[in-house]
Amino acid sequence: MSKVLMKGNEAIGAAAIQAGCxxxxxxxxxxxxxxPEYMARELPKVGGVFLQAESEIAAINMVYxxxxxxxxxxxxxxxxxxxxxxxxxSYLAGAELPCLIVNIMRGGPGLGSIQPSxxxxxxxxxxxxxxxxxxxxxxxxxxxxxxxxxIEGFDVxxxxxxxxxxxxxxMIGQMMEPVEFKPxxxxxLPEKDWATTGTGGKRKPNIINSLYIAPxxxxxxxxxxxxxxxxxxxNEVKVESYNIEDADVVISAYGTTARIAKTAIAKLExxxxxxxxxxxxxxxxxxxxxxxxxNPSCKGVLTVEMNTGQMVDxxxxxxxxKFPVHFYGRTGGMVPTPEAIIENVKKICGxxx
Numbered sequence: 001m002s003k004v005l006m007k008g009n010e011a012i013g014a015a016a017i018q019a020g021c022x023x024x025x026x027x028x029x030x031x032x033x034x035x036p037e038y039m040a041r042e043l044p045k046v047g048g049v050f051l052q053a054e055s056e057i058a059a060i061n062m063v064y065x066x067x068x069x070x071x072x073x074x075x076x077x078x079x080x081x082x083x084x085x086x087x088x089x090s091y092l093a094g095a096e097l098p099c100l101i102v103n104i105m106r107g108g109p110g111l112g113s114i115q116p117s118x119x120x121x122x123x124x125x126x127x128x129x130x131x132x133x134x135x136x137x138x139x140x141x142x143x144x145x146x147x148x149x150x151i152e153g154f155d156v157x158x159x160x161x162x163x164x165x166x167x168x169x170x171m172i173g174q175m176m177e178p179v180e181f182k183p184x185x186x187x188x189l190p191e192k193d194w195a196t197t198g199t200g201g202k203r204k205p206n207i208i209n210s211l212y213i214a215p216x217x218x219x220x221x222x223x224x225x226x227x228x229x230x231x232x233x234x235n236e237v238k239v240e241s242y243n244i245e246d247a248d249v250v251i252s253a254y255g256t257t258a259r260i261a262k263t264a265i266a267k268l269e270x271x272x273x274x275x276x277x278x279x280x281x282x283x284x285x286x287x288x289x290x291x292x293x294x295n296p297s298c299k300g301v302l303t304v305e306m307n308t309g310q311m312v313d314x315x316x317x318x319x320x321x322k323f324p325v326h327f328y329g330r331t332g333g334m335v336p337t338p339e340a341i342i343e344n345v346k347k348i349c350g351x352x353x
Contacts, residue, residue, distance in 0.1 A: 002180065009031075019072065025075050098162060112332075116256070119308075141259055147179050241277060243276040250298055
């Protein structure tokens with residue numbers, strides 16, 4: 001299968017169409033605007049529908065409607081736009097509707113900047129809307145991985161009847177890399193017999209809802225959701241790790257920041273330092289168990305992010321107090337450099353921090 005050079009945002013659209021997505025509802029916002037532009041041009045060619053909504057709030061509720069009818073549907077935005085979608089995302093999770101949501105993150109809080117960032121980790125993994133709900137959250141580190149995860153993400157959404165989020169940053173949306181479109185591993189997906197597709201007089205109408213007036217009914221629904229989330233945690237964790245059993249320092253980073261960390265590790269290894277990497281690919285469910293494999297004599301774990309410290313909380317949970325956890329980050333659209341990561345690793349090795 002041949003590779004094609006594509007911009008990240010356009011590759012997202014191409015992957016979604018290959019995965020069978022027929023409906024896109026969204027609103028333009030930098031740095032993901034090339035994605036709705038691509039879908040506006042390409043979806044009609046495959047019999048799909050692109051609709052630019054009047055707002056992000058309208059877009060996510062259109063997703064709710066299409067997902068409720070059993071369609072493969074997606075939306076995308078960047079950080080402030082995803083904030084506006086949070087109520088609808090909670091509705092989707094509560095009604096158990098599968099869909100794909102793409103967030104190409106930019107600096108914040110508020111309108112912030114249009115530069116790349118990873119400041120939406122809390123929002124994605126803790127839930128920006130109300131209630132005890134979870135999204136499956138993928139953090140691709142390159143465009144090929146993003147393409148693969150989008151194609152798989154639609155299947156995961158259908159398998160568990162749950163929204164799936166792709167969490168990228170401005171760099172991964174704007175960079176260009178060669179990609180190939182590979183079919184995902186086969187999943188035994190359930191029939192969408194819950195969808196509101198019309199009865200034809202053959203069955204009772206399906207009702208899709210997240211409203212439960214009786215408290216005992218809502219509790220039962222939440223217990224059911226938690227059982228589903230438990231299955232997701234058992235089956236869908238994805239992580240890449242390197243040299244953690246022998247490392248003096250382990251770096252934990254995700255997305256494009258992990259690529260910068262790999263450059264730092266390669267340089268440190270040439271100088272004789274033993275440095276490992278844990279790169280979560282699923283930010284939820286988080287790969288806590290991978291941290292149990294770290295060298296017991298490790299001097300510390302360095303978390304590197306494009307924010308002021310968000311995933312660092314999950315790293316602290318994962319290490320269970322066995323190792324010191326350090327943090328290095330840049331924010332506001334600033335990007336960590338390999339040199340700064342190297343400096344922090346050397347300080348940990350030398351006992352300076």
